[in-house]
């Protein structure tokens with residue numbers, strides 16, 4: 001759920017009213033992913049002005065990895081001042097990711113809203129209660145639902161708007177089911193290459209990426225760190241090209257070439273084309 005920011009002129013006039021009504025108020029816009037019945041119910045909740053709906057099979061599992069880009073794209077488009085979620089397993093997964101991507105500190109488990117930037121939250125498993133003021137441009141927080149009165153579920157009449165998100169489309173086979181995987185490392189899909197922005201993270205192999213075991217795995221300029229190795233070592237045939245003969249990737253490689261990949265790869269490609 002997200003609260004949309006208002007234009008600054010409007011904000012000044014509304015601020016007093018906003019303050020008076022803030023504690024306990026429902027957010028005025030909500031983002032729903034893929035559920036007609038929920039959309040209908042949400043649109044009737046008092047205080048909700050608009051429900052944004054994104055429908056796609058990828059959102060059915062409520063995976064934070066899929067939902068974070070959706071929330072970020074929505075934030076980019078609508079420029080909300082507050083983004084929140086329930087303090088559930090779902091919220092605990094999603095909210096820190098969204099906050100990290102927006103480069104703001106999230107506030108978790110709030111039990112009271114004192115003003116638009118001041119919240120009460122519990123720490124030490126509820127043994128200490130603290131009041132925090134948040135000076136981030138966007139307030140990202142999770143809410144203990146049991147600490148708030150439920151908004152009346154039938155007094156509202158929010159509009160419903162569909163939003164679209166561009167999902168990664170590729171004519172390549174899915175990484176986990178591909179028969180041949182060609183991976184490039186920091187030099188040229190290891191974690192380092194994704195971090196460097198060379199490739200999207202759906203191409204990352206490894207502990208925090210995908211597990212692969214294709215017929216043929218070609219590792220080019222990949223050192224073979226354990227976080228990469230353990231998730232691709234079951235590949236049927238592993239070919240490694242690395243200029244460092246001591247690179248750990250050679251310990252699991254069936255076929256290794258110690259060479260500069262910028263020289264070796266074009267040569268091998270030419271040879272293969274001639275075959």
Ligand SMILES: Cc1cc2nc3c(=O)[nH]c(=O)nc-3n(C[C@H](O)[C@H](O)[C@H](O)COP(=O)(O)OP(=O)(O)OC[C@H]3O[C@@H](n4cnc5c(N)ncnc54)[C@H](O)[C@@H]3O)c2cc1C
Nearest residue numbers: 185186190191206207208209221223225228243244260261
């Ligand atoms: C919690 C955690 C989770 C992680 N998860 C993952 C994960 O899912 N996947 C993953 O890949 N990593 C993961 N990592 C990171 C991992 O530890 C390594 O840092 C990363 O795999 C290194 O990537 P790299 O081999 O591409 O880069 P580097 O370690 O920089 O190695 C580059 C290699 O390329 C070789 N090279 C350089 N230039 C050339 C050239 N011109 N020709 C030939 N060879 C060359 C070098 O000799 C070197 O061996 C994780 C780390 C942590 C802590």
